[in-house]
Amino acid sequence: MSRLHVVSGKGGTGKTTVAAALALALAADGRRTLLVEVEGRQGIAQLFETEPLPYEERKIATTPGGGEVHALAIDPEFALLDYLHMFYKLGSAGRALKKLGAIDFATTIAPGLRDVLLTGKACEAVRRKGKDGRFVYDSVVMDAPPTGRITRFLNVNDEVAGLARTGPIHNQAQAVMRVLKSPQTAVHMVTLLEEMPVQETADGIAELRADGLPTGGVIINMVRPAILDHEAVEVAANGQRAAVAKALSQAGLGGARRGGMAERLVDPLLEQAREHAERVALERAQRAELTGLGLPLHELELLTDGIDLAGLYRLATDLRKQWPT
């Protein structure tokens, strides 16, 4: 069973929301999850309507079964100081390095080093055990970089191998890779039923597979209900117009005769229905495309009023029902 859930997806698909809902879903039945953010956006704090997260694990939500979601915004700079402190006991020297710009150098400039620190911190949380010998977190969910960068981000080994062929960073990268390439990890992709995100999802999964990274599921986000299809719309438009106008009129929307309000509604409503039907057809094709990927598909409905805390819990419940146990 995977314990590290990496959530990626094209920008705008709701990656952060899905990661948060997954963290909540996995915290059912008294479990404890850690939700980590690596891109310094403070998206988690905004979703949970709390103050910006410091570089510190803190509880941000509870679930009715006694479960807990903790959150951490991993800052590469702090992660490096943390790392130096943990492995080299470099308290003040770390601060001096910072003054020199060495931390900037290591975290901002050398992408491989930066990514090792970010994924390294997440892997450390996955492996961490309490005094009782049990894992501190049942699962760790990472709100990861978008599809275009995910393989590279996770494949720190490649990144760093060219830079540090020996030495402690090299070893750290190797240790991180062992977790990331093991069945303990699952990389999930969030997508919409639109062409570009679906294409990116397919490309991203192909890349992950090529690099031997473990794929998880595909989460189709913001699914809208299909109400009418092309055929129904055409039936309505051809031959049923007067009857539709009459039905609208019966429902209290004005006169059905030519020029009456109900009659005047038919055209714009049919136009909207045509757009809807076109989208339904496109979505059907995109869903088929996703099915072809051979990964478990999960669906989350569109919350028409945007995401608030209540909506987030609702998505979590939906996700939990579909999630393999």
Place this chain on the structure above:
Amino acid sequence: MSMDVAPRLDIDVLLDDPETRIVVCCGSGGVGKTTTAAALGVRAAERGRKVVVLTIDPARRLAQSMGIDALDNIPRRVEGIGGDGGELHAMMLDMKRTFDEFVEAHADPERARAILANPFYQSLSAGFAGTQEYMAMEKLGQLRARDEWDLIIVDTPPSRSALDFLDAPKRLGSFLDGKFIKVLMAPAKVGGRAGMKFLNVGVSMMTGTVSKVLGGQLMRDVQTFAAAMDTMFGGFRTRAEATYRLLQAPGTAFLVVAAPERDALREAAYFVERLAADQMPLAGLVLNRVHGSGAEQLSAERALAAAEILSLAIDPADPDDAPANADYPPANAAEGSDPAKNRPGTENLADCGFVDPPSGNAQARNPSAADPDVSPTSADTSAERLAAGLLRLHAERMQVLGREQRTHDRFTALHPEVPVAQVAALPGDVHDLAGLRAIGERLAVPLERTKRAAG
């Protein structure tokens, strides 16, 4: 708040003005930045300008539609676009090659070879967190200097922070120029400098530490790299400053691209403020994928109430037989409350909270409700049912409209001075020239007119 009416951004005036030489499209990921840049290119070329579009990371089919599926850093003419002497050229940024060319142009051949072969350089050029941003700006500078096009349209990279491209030149400059690299290169010298005395004690320990942490070989690579790059530091800084000034100059216009969603518009507002702080000339906001309706006079609440009446008429025993009913409030929505608040599930969430599957039906929607296979189809086309379906769709559309309007109003309240061009949403995806042309049209024509045409 909705009293503020933002001035309309007239895209054609911007594109037609011969003084406009550079248009920079920026905004957060997933808002249609690349598509907007490409559509602007198509429109400007068809209005007689000689345009080049510099894209960073286009979706494959969009790139193919412009004939730039090869990542070769060379602007190529897009066939079938133009008119009145206009031409469209497009290129996709090859970040590594741009960096390589920069090195080759600024170092003697021997030194350039040494730099290009250095593993540290290879990592830096392929993936430095700001390299893409920096190189996009570098390429922009080069294209502008060639003066072959009278309009350059730039797409900005999908940055972690959408502002990275403004900072990247400075950041890369300060890195290559920085104290740390100097320390790596010549630790002894630094210790003696005025103002750096506090480092004196630490420096040798420091390089030892760095070496210990990074590993000796990496340390040596960095030192070699830094030494080789030494002569280029000045070049980097000068170029970075020149590009920055170019962005501020008259003739450059920034377009902030957003979708009418909370996060995208929050980012857009932040961007507007940042551009102002950096004295970058903002032309306006492009608000993509705005929905309209030809029947705005019919509110979501009324449409839903009418749909309920029709559903009851169809089958009075089971008003919930239409699968779509699960998504909408019962008839009491007609009483004028916000329909979203009445959604089953939201209202009782506080009571049951997060529940286990067996008892959670109250708020759980069967995911298959969205499955096209169970939606009403032609088998089921009585006029009442069709009318009810049309009304439900309309209610959904009106809810979207309302939400978009609220997020838009919030932005306008913060930045009433920013001109806005609203782009009506297309039902499908855009990946050919015809689609780009259609977007260009929607960019230029006021939304009201597009809506009316659609209705």
